[in-house]
């Protein structure tokens with residue numbers, strides 16, 4: 001099996017390839033129904049097809065499970081959600097240390113490609129960006145509630161360089177950590 005991308009998934013849909021059942025689902029915009037790849041119902045047009053990793057997400061976007069292939073029963077959406085929740089917890093617990101996607105995937109027991117895709121679909125962020133967000137939230141808390149220096153805060157949240165921390169912080173909040181603290185002090 002190859003890496004899941006749109007053309008691989010589309011081919012699996014066209015050929016009703018059951019090897020892909022459980023790995024993704026496809027939904028049809030015109031009928032508002034979603035199916036597993038092996039479903040024997042008439043294949044939709046490519047332009048009307050969208051792909052999902054978990055049925056919970058398809059349902060959330062207004063699609064109904066097909067009565068013929070019952071994608072809601074085999075997709076194990078809860079397991080997928082549990083895996084993503086676990087990955088989020090692991091990242092949050094160790095937000096200050098670096099990790100690779102490989103390591104994270106091993107810990108949650110899923111291939112890294114599937115994890116990356118699922119994580120992104122559910123959180124809208126990659127695991128790496130999710131970690132950056134956890135670091136930023138923590139840094140705001142420290143800037144607001146402690147008098148620790150910006151350099152110390154950078155180190156606590158896992159950045160070796162406070163210049164780099166400031167750069168990332170600026171991208172997130174539109175000001176530097178120092179400016180952010182000054183604003184707090186002026187309030």
Ligand SMILES: [Zn+2]
Pocket residue numbers: 034035036039040041066067068069070
């Ligand atoms: Zn179906």
